[in-house]
Amino acid sequence: MKNISTIILLLLLITCGKSQEDYIRHKTKNILDNPVAGGSVVIGISTEPDALNPLTALSKTSRDVIGLIFQRLAVINEDLTTFTPQLAKAWTFTRDSLAIKFLLRSDVKWHDNQRFTADDVVFTWKLQTDPKIIWDGIGFKDNIDTVFTVNDSTVIFRFTKKSRTMLMDAVEGCIVPKHILDSIPPENIHKSDFCQNPIGTGAFKFVQWKSQQIIYLEKNQDYYIENRPYLDYIIFKILPDNYSLYQQLISEEIDFSSGLSERNFQQIIMKWNDHSSAVMPISIPGRKYEYIGWNMIDPQNYAKCLKKYGSSYQNIQHFLKPNPLFGSQKVRAALSMAINKKEIIQLTSGGLAEPMHGPVPMIMKTYNPLANKHWDYNPQKALKLLSEEGWIDSDNDGVLDKDSLIFNFELLTNNGNIVREQIATIVQEQLKKIKIKTSIKKVDSGLLGGRILPQKKFDAVILGWNVGLKNDLSPLFHSTSFFSPFHFTGYYSIKFDSLQEQLNQTMDQNIVQNNSDEISQMLSHALPYTWLYYKKNNIAINQRINNAHFDKRGSLINVEDWWISENNRIYKE
Amino acid sequence: MNQDKLKILSEFFKKLWFNKSSRTGFILVLLVGLCALFAPFITDYQPNVQNLNQSLQPPGKEHLLGTDFFGRDLFTRIIYGARISLGISLFATFLSTILGVGIGIIAGYFGKIYDKIAMRIINLLLGFPKLPVFLIFAGLGGTSVKTLILFMSLFSWMELARISRAETMSVKTRPYIKSAIALGLRKRTIFLKYIIPNIIGPIIASATLLISSMILLEAALSFLGFGVQTPIASWGTILYQGKSELVNGWWISFFGGIVIVITVIGFNLLGDGLRIIFEPKSKS
């Protein structure tokens, strides 16, 4: 990939013409200059990684860091379907299409100078599927029957059944060194020194992790691609406060960050347009969206049913009562029409987000904007819909009511997320206009996800999901996950279940697209969620860094190609 | 008899007024209190109504102290926030005064094991840094105003308990208490009619000082994101919101803090003044 890799700077760009020009200049400069080695980049991150071991790491920050130290057999391309070789040179499907044969590179060395061999790949698979390890990607390996070596540089993955995602399943997960982890019992790996001092094959070597401060990575001198990486050091600086992040970007103490708050990103844009800072704002589709989830079934009744009939969906589905407020689709539609997504986006993200109308995320290949039913902002129509449902303000107290029931509910969101608090406050005000009373409650996420959501003890909640690359909506809406913390709305549809199942199993791209569209249509009509917006990934990067490439896969995908011209180096490395 | 009380009261105010610092304190507290009370008459804006295209306006003619993220008038929110902040602080002070005086009197009057236990608890709690403790207990589950007040009062009664204990111990040795005991009066009567009226002065003074530390505590806790829920404003939540807008709207943090400082200064001066009035010893 590196050799092919080009000099494309994908910048889904922001505003006026001025910045366009700047962006073009940056690009040309990059083509004219020859990349030179040297220099360091400081990356600002807002949370500390949870571990630097690819088998146990869970947070996004960890994956970003790990992605520089460790490598996979192959990495996914921007189209999210094809792959580029990494540790594997090439691969072929066997004749029966039930196995993939990987030809590995033979010039790869671990950071401690041991040779990378096929044994490492087999060993990694064994650990990944070991229940004691608790690797969070274990689901990818479900269909893999066995993995074995043919010789030092050939590995075969044998599958139990054919599927659309065989290659993706095989290459998922970073390869870990056998010679180090072999001696550690699997149940102790999450505590082992390896989590703090990882050894990989990647372009950067781990040097040091100072808790709450920094993580140092240095150039892997023995990297198998010649002249790569260009940079001598990558330093992750942990800055939990958004203003520090912003401040240090402006003062050029850090060069890069993708964790800026929307408000501070606005400032970056303003300064860039004024030519008063060297920090370039880049806004590309991200991997997150925000939504309001409605509780569609009555919480008290649910608790009773659960107690009486146990947690099996077949047993309890006939006894569940709809939520007195949100059980009706018309009410949910009315609420969706009363919420002005554009206003929310404008205020919380300065317009840098896409209003979202259906369940399929924008970055997915299957995303089809026409499949979604749009509930455009229209408070009058919302009021009318509500009155059709019997919700009228009969006692003129400014709050809708129906049979002595008052339209008053609690809007939950998790503690510590300022943007969601802001969304909640705006939504509260917007719903007030259609005479609906809300109170906002911030709850600790452990409590929210650990108790309130799984027990369905709530009215409505503002949350966001990170989008995976697999596009599987089963955890959120499929009846088999009805008792999981993710499926808290209580949405149930036999049709959805079968569509999603079919979608997951088929290899036919047309069926995939068809079912996906149908699902979009169904869910955007049924509205278990009111999708608010699809977030942009707000990246700020100092313009002295050349050849950085960002897309929907992430912001640190080609760090080994980044380079800094000599006169632009700040630190005396 | 009413006239007598009136006389005592006017005497008291004369003393309060005579002392320059307690006069200043009294005026400041009165000013903030009146603002909170007559908030709707002072400002034309509503505290919680958003005006999204007026987001983050700097202080100016239209908005005296600027607007916040949601385009709400900051001045209005500060005035209305005074109701919440003062309300919480006063109520928490009230609770901890009752708790502290109760424990202090029992410890001071009965002595022995009661005193020992009370003093152990007091010393232990006095040594506790409130914020980390609050973090451990409240950080886990989020908080409501109720738990906030409860926490604030549970961790603030010690100073009052110590004062009322010391005062009770000195009052206890006075002959009139002995006479009252010898008369076979009930404990309740002795506490309510003989002890409390005679130790109330220092208690009022330190309760006034406690209000100011309660205001600061409320601000600190709200600043960490606990406490009053949006959209209701308290001074602490104004600071909390101001923190994330520091780059774009310094005035939120600035004025949110200034009003706390003014009020706390007011209560501190008033409390010091009362202390001087009630404690003739420190008059020198």
Added chain:
Amino acid sequence: MYKYFIKKLLYTISVFFAGISLIFIIIHLYPGNPNMLFLNPEAGVEIQQRITEKFGLNQPIVFQYFKWLYRIIIHWDFGHSFSTGKPVLELMGTSFLPSFVITVLATILALCIGIPAGVLSGKFRNSLLDRIITSIMLFFYSMPGFWIGIMLLWFFSIKTNLLPSSNLTSLFHHQMTFPEQIIDYIKHLILPVVTIALPFSSIFFKHVKSKLVDILNSDFILAAKSRGISENKILCVYALQNTLLPVITILGTTLPVLLSGVVLIEVIFSIPGMGRLMVNATMARDYPVVLASAILTFSFVILGNLVADLCYKFADPRIRMGQENESR
């Protein structure tokens, strides 16, 4: 004496155990689950449950408690952080130093501001100088410490960019020459130290001033004056000696105020210290870290109490052993 000490120690230990047990139980009984912080539908429910198992949270609380206690007592092992996977002891070790340094420096600065201000104010009582100093100190006393921190941060870091806004050192600190390193440290420490010291100094100021005024009006000073000893000598030799001793003792009682202040200031200035560790751990439900920091705080409190008690005893032999000091 010996017996008293043993008694006190036993009492301390029992309180300590009661305290940490209480914290352990409260934390673990609290509804919700720490693994939910990695709320990610892609990972699946099964993973969530297995993470719970990994953290040992599926076992009965009593079992968890004794296991935890056993590990600490026998192996001196406080477990591994849920959120960073690092050994808790190591985390505590690295984050203790910054907090300690800042606290000590802030205390010194507070003394350097508070005592001279108190002396000046007390000596020139009711003068213009006294009024100015008193007003400033009242302002310091009445402001929320974190607020002045934010305002300083806004002015010196965001507005004027004179001082760094976070951390204790620059990134390439280790490549600097020695004088540069010192300057780097100072630059990073100025804001947090000043922020903590200002409100703190006002406490010292209050005590010093009132004590000094008392002493200057006392009989033995008047007697000294009448003997014709110079004012400055009276101030330095007689008055200050008697003023400063109580100031040292109030250092102990202000420890909790200081610790509370450090928490907020570390959060504001992103200092990798105990306070920030604690705040992050609580927010992330990182039980091992929360417990360990609670134990540390608790130990400080109890140790402070013990030391204060003993100091008090040695300082004032009139206090009978075993009796609580009444007018601290």
Added chain:
Amino acid sequence: MSILNNEILKVENLEVIYPLNSGGNTHQQVIAVDDVSFCLKENETFGIIGQTGCGKTSIAMSILQFVQPSGGNIYFRNKNIRKYNSAELRVERRKIQPVFQDASGSLNPKMTIRNSLEDAIFADKSQKKVKIQKLLDYVGLKYSHLEYYPHELSGGENQRVCLARALAAEPELLILDEPVSALDISIQGRIISLLQKIKNSENINILLITHNLKILRFLADRIAVMEKGKFTEILTKDDFFNFKGGKYSQSLLKLHGYK
């Protein structure tokens, strides 16, 4: 039995020890009252005389149960008062009333004279009024005094109030602890005559503790001489004032100008 009935108060081997505040294991203590025994008979005024700090007040405090004696027994009407439970104590207490030296300090400064007196009377409102009126007349106070606070009255007036309050409880034993020492000489006489009036008219026994020989001469029937926590002798008033006591009594008399 008859002799026993005649005794209002009987103190046996009373011992009061105060701990001293000091460090270390050495339990230093002060023996305030050391093995004191006496009895107070019906219709008798018993005086205890001694220098300040000799332990007189400790005896009074033990009888009033403000101090726990470390040894000995106190019988009031043949009942050991140390064995009362708390409910009994509250009732029985009213039968022994103290009057202290510091008259204004003996009255709650935050209460009017009326309230102070009302608190002392356990009766309903109308009866209270009558009784207060009677008491005021008896101790020689005006009705208008009732609305005053203690600090607005003179020492003598306050002492009258204290006596009125003590009498309001209808006590059988009155313990007077230096009742006139804090008063001006001119007022002392009037209070003493009031006390004489009480002694003669009411069926009240008095334990008088003082270092003032004048009041002793007017009131006491028998006198105990106390020195350093011990009774050196107990003798009648006449014997005492006729120099029939021991060395210490005689020196006391001489000190105060008696010949």
